[in-house]
Amino acid sequence: xxxxxxxxxxxxxxxxxxxxxxxxxxxxxxxxxxxxxxxxxxxxxxxxxxxxxxxxxxxxxxxxxxxxxxxxxxxxxxxxxxxxxxxxxxxxxxxxxxxxxxxxxxxxxxxxxxxxxxxxxxxxxxxxxxxxxxxxxxxxxxxxxxxxxxxxxxxxxxxxxxxxxxxxxxxxxxxxxxxxxxxxxxxxxxxxxxxxxxxxxxxxxxxxxxxxxxxxxxxxxxxxxxxxxxxxxxxxxxxxxxxxxxxxxxxxxxxxxxxxxxxxxxxxxxxxxxxxxxxxxxxxxxxxxxxxxxxxxxxxxx
Numbered sequence: 001x002x003x004x005x006x007x008x009x010x011x012x013x014x015x016x017x018x019x020x021x022x023x024x025x026x027x028x029x030x031x032x033x034x035x036x037x038x039x040x041x042x043x044x045x046x047x048x049x050x051x052x053x054x055x056x057x058x059x060x061x062x063x064x065x066x067x068x069x070x071x072x073x074x075x076x077x078x079x080x081x082x083x084x085x086x087x088x089x090x091x092x093x094x095x096x097x098x099x100x101x102x103x104x105x106x107x108x109x110x111x112x113x114x115x116x117x118x119x120x121x122x123x124x125x126x127x128x129x130x131x132x133x134x135x136x137x138x139x140x141x142x143x144x145x146x147x148x149x150x151x152x153x154x155x156x157x158x159x160x161x162x163x164x165x166x167x168x169x170x171x172x173x174x175x176x177x178x179x180x181x182x183x184x185x186x187x188x189x190x191x192x193x194x195x196x197x198x199x200x201x202x203x204x205x206x207x208x209x210x211x212x213x214x215x216x217x218x219x220x221x222x223x224x225x226x227x228x229x230x231x232x233x234x235x236x237x238x239x240x241x242x243x244x245x246x247x248x249x250x251x252x253x254x255x256x257x258x259x260x261x262x263x264x265x266x267x268x269x270x271x272x273x274x275x276x277x278x279x280x281x282x283x284x285x286x287x288x289x290x291x292x293x294x295x296x297x298x299x300x301x302x
Contacts, residue, residue: 006236008220009174009182011189015048015129015199019209020140020162022201023052035139036158037201046137048129048168052199057126057172057188058115060197064187065110068293072111087118102244114181123181125173135166162207178251179232179288186281189215215277219269221260228256230269230280232288250291253283 025040039046062072075085086108104119116122140160172185189212191197198208225231234242234251242249258276260267271277 004176005222006176006233007222007231009177010218010220011172011174011185011215012218013170013189013215014132014213015053015168015170016211016213017135017163017165017209018195018211020138020160020164020207021048021199021210022160022162022207023048023199024201035161038161039137039163042128046131046135046163048170048199050126050128050170053129053170053172054115054124054126056192056197056199057124057185058111060188060191061114061184062111064184070110073109073117085117086112090119106244106246114184123174123177124185125175127171127173129168129170132167132169135163135168138162138164160202167213176233178234178248178292179230179253179284180248180292182232183281183285183289186284190281215274217269217271217277217280219271220263221267222265224262224267225260225269228254228259230255230283248288248291251288253286253288255280255283 022037023040023046025038027038040049041047065072073084073086073089075087090104090107105113108117108120112120114123116124138161140162141157174182174185188197192199192210193212195209199210200208202208219230221231223236230253232248232251234247234249236251237245237247241247255269258269258271258279260269271280
């Protein structure tokens with residue numbers, strides 16, 4: 001499946017803190033003059049790691065899939081048969097080998113099919129979010145609360161290093177995606193912008209609320225799209241591949257209002273305005289998503 005390129009997508013956007021933001025470095029305590037909890041840095045510059053962004057997107061996407069009745073594995077639950085991690089299931093239960101790529105993919109849960117696991121590569125790549133300009137950084141004091149008295153606990157002072165304003169630019173790449181996967185990323189982006197999802201530390205205490213700004217989406221095809229039809233891999237691969245990897249057959253939607261542009265040996269759709277990105281997401285979570293809900297749940301059940 002990963003030996004060919006049927007389609008690709010690139011999401012380019014800015015992450016803008018609405019409330020203070022803290023991505024912990026995990027190296028607190030080395031310098032007593034520094035805050036107890038420091039923001040992660042690279043080359044002495046704060047940034048949001050791609051792994052942190054991916055973790056938020058995967059966690060929220062799994063909640064969406066589970067709510068819709070789709071099984072998602074749990075790497076921390078090795079007792080419940082229906083939730084056992086895909087890696088353990090494929091290895092110990094099915095005994096599949098690395099050269100059985102189609103069977104491995106077909107027996108993975110839908111979250112692992114999108115974000116990867118130890119057995120299969122991810123369709124989605126998350127890039128570190130780097131500041132466009134110097135962000136504003138503040139140190140804020142905190143204190144642990146005595147849960148019995150409800151007052152400040154003596155000797156439990158700490159300090160947080162937070163980003164209170166700034167712009168962090170990042171990108172998400174997808175390869176060989178089905179349209180329901182494109183819609184899943186779109187749902188996570190929408191809810192992140194609306195405040196239903198937060199990033200980083202102390203989210204329940206008001207930290208981590210962000211906005212998504214300047215979203216641009218590029219969709220790449222290596223065959224000219226026909227009649228303005230946007231297709232996922234399920235409608236691009238042949239019948240044997242579709243069956244082997246359990247791709248959905250009805251994996252396309254009509255977007256005649258937005259024309260592709262020839263770009264060398266490829267064709268590119270660009271969605272840059274809010275209306276255009278809304279049109280794209282509304283399209284891929286309509287018929288393709290409906291088909292995924294109805295047909296996708298009939299397979300991959302343990």
